[in-house]
Amino acid sequence: MLLGVLLMTAMAEDNPDIDLLERARDGDRDAFGELFRKYEKRVFRVARRMCGSDDEAWDITQDAFIRAMEAMDRFDPRYRFFTWMYRITANLAINHARKRKRRSEVHFEESYSAEGQQVTRAQLSDRAATEQLTEAVGRALEKLSPSLRAVFVLRVDQQLSYSEIAESLDIAIGTVMSRLNRARARIREELGSMLEEFE
Amino acid sequence: MSCPDFEKLMLYLDGELDEEDLRIVREHLEDCEECRRILATQSRLEESWRNDFRFPEGSEFRRMEDRIFGRVHGRRGWRSMIPVAAGIIAVLLGVKLILTGNPSLDRVSSTAAEWTKDYTMEDTRVGVPGRTGEHSGPEAPGPAPESPEETAEQPLEEHEELVEEMIVDHDGTGDAATRSLVDETSVMRQQVASDVTEDMESSGSFAYGGGVLRGSAQVEQDEIPSAHDSSVFAEEAAGLIGQTPQEEAGERWETGTAADDTALIRSAEVVPDMTGVTTSESDRYLSEGLEEVEAQDETVCFEEELVSCPPEYFNRTDDGCVALVFDGEGMPDSLTAVLLDSLSPGWRDYIKPVFMDTVMVVPLADLNEILRYGGGVPAETTE
Structure with missing residues (x-):
């Protein structure tokens, strides 16, 4: 017990976010507000990128902060706090994505195929082409496995380094590299001729 | 390259x-x-x-912030109330036990002599279905408790004799000692027409299906009896009954009806209510109760009394006596379970199959002994 208290005290001194989290857990509304505003957009954004809908992103955001407060005692001080938040968020998002995939895989496949044909060879303005491309990337991303998607989102959207991604997802850097490479290759493959138009 | x-x-x-x-x-x-x-x-x-990303409006984040904080601390607040609620319940239960005449340790140390003196066959008849609304209630003074010292001085021989008198099979077909005791109540026996009511009056207690146990307040509440004591107790009980449980059950069920049995249960539950009623009153209640049983042959005849009486009175008397009601699986009913939880916290370890379909009215002082050793009374079931 004493050791735990000392450990948390040391963590709080090294990491101001832990101090905020601890105070928030103890009922300090201001501390929670400060912590939430610091991470709300990052958490929401990762969740939204991973799941594709605002509703799910809100659910994940909420759960991520609640989990963080409830699991604070299990925080490993060797890691950085923001990677811990990413890990919680990514894990929640992966679980959401897996559940959603089981529910709507067939529907997604059909709609994607139809839309993909509409886009190709269209005479689009540069701006319209960009919009179409990003939408296509989003759809291609949905076809990736959640674990590949998580690496892609953390790298491309959040622009984390490989080591940060590895820390966030608790995987080796080599795994980060291979997953990221596979994710990019599959997205490019999905975009196909559309990518040529874009070039 | x-x-x-x-x-x-x-x-x-x-x-x-x-x-x-x-x-x-x-x-x-x-x-x-x-x-x-x-x-x-x-x-x-x-x-x-x-x-290509658009965040929701900032106000949505603020609402989410409030919601999360509320959920975390609302839930924690609810959890933090559990110990408080448990404490309140414990206090209320304690107050309830005190107000309903929970006998003190001094009072539960009543001796077998006192027991037989104050709970003669005449007295026990008041436990037959009657009018609970007319009884004197839990405030009625019970027999004066004896001190623990006096209890300890009770000779074993006397105790054994008293046990013989107090343990009676439910249909009065036991050995000589049982029959002798039953003879003393022959007047009352003549009033009884049905096998069901005979069961109640002859036992001098209140039994349903299983063994009937009453008396034997020799042992202090927390005193664990010796092996000799318990074996003597068991032998006496077995000898007095003189029939196998199956035989007894078979005989009884040949003449009894399901409605009668339910009535018996109800009557047993009403027992503690009646301890303050005089003998003459109890005779009248007995007659009226029996007439009611015979006339209606329905279990509902005592429902009103049960409803009108606070449930805690069902299981407890002012005289250091409690009624234990066990179902067909040998488990106590809800009131009995509450009672046992408060009086004998380890009762779940002691509970035995012999209690199946059994109602016992026992001195509080003997409660632990009965639970540990099955009361020394052979098992009976209502099969």
Whole structure:
């Protein structure tokens, strides 16, 4: 017990976010507000990128902060706090994505195929082409496995380094590299001729 | 120079190449338009996708912030109330026990002599279905408790004799001692027409199906009897009953009805209510109760009394006596369970199959002994 208290005290001194989290857990509304505003957009954004809908992103955001407060005692001080938040968020998002995939895989496949044909060879303005491309990337991303998607989102959207991604997802850097490479290759493959138009 | 593979180009794009690889890729890109095109396309694609994001309005984040904080601390607040609620319940239960005449340790140490003196066959008849609304209630004074010292001085021989008198089989067909005791109540026996009511009056207690146990207040509440004591107790009980449980049950059920049995249960539950009623009153209640049973042959005849009486009175008397009601699986009913929880917390370890379908009215002082040793009374079931 004493050791735990000392450990948390040391963590709080090294990491101001832990101090905020601890105070928030103890009922300090201001501390929670400060912590939430610091991470709300990052958490929401990762969740939204991973799941594709605002509703799910809100659910994940909420759960991520609640989990963080409830699991604070299990925080490993060797890691950085923001990677811990990413890990919680990514894990929640992966679980959401897996559940959603089981529910709507067939529907997604059909709609994607139809839309993909509409886009190709269209005479689009540069701006319209960009919009179409990003939408296509989003759809291609949905076809990736959640674990590949998580690496892609953390790298491309959040622009984390490989080591940060590895820390966030608790995987080796080599795994980060291979997953990221596979994710990019599959997205490019999905975009196909559309990518040529874009070039 | 051959082109670097796609993975290496992406490492270059991500700034993750080491010095040596970085230099090599840079040199290659100066001369390779195809690789520059791939990098440019990938970079533009990712940048476009990254920039194509619109956050919800800030107010939604603020609402979410409030909601999360409320959920975390609302839930924690609810959890923190559990110990408080448990404490309140414990206090209320304690007050309830005190107000309903929970006998003190002094009072539960009543002796067998006192027991037989104050709970003669005449007295016990008041437990037959009657009018609970007319009884004097839990405030009625019970027999004066004896001190623990007096109890300890009770001779064993006397105790054994008293036990013989007090343990009676439910249909009065036991050995000589039982019959002798039953003879004393022959007047009352004549009033009884049905096998059901005979069961109640002859036992001098209140039994349903299983063994009937009453008396034997020799042992202090928390005193564990010796092996000799318990074996004597068991032998006496078995000898008095003189029939196997199956035989007894069979005989009884040949003449009894299901409705009668339910009535018996009800009557047993009413027992403690009646302890303050005088003998003459109890006789009247007995007659009326029996008439009611015979006339209606329905279990509902005592329902009103049960409803009108606070449930805690069902299981407890002012005289250090409690009624224990066990179901067909040998488990106590809810009131009995509450009672046992408060009086004998380890009762779940003691509970035995012999209690199946049994109602016992026992001195509080003997409760633990009865639970531990099955009361020394052979098992009976209502099969």
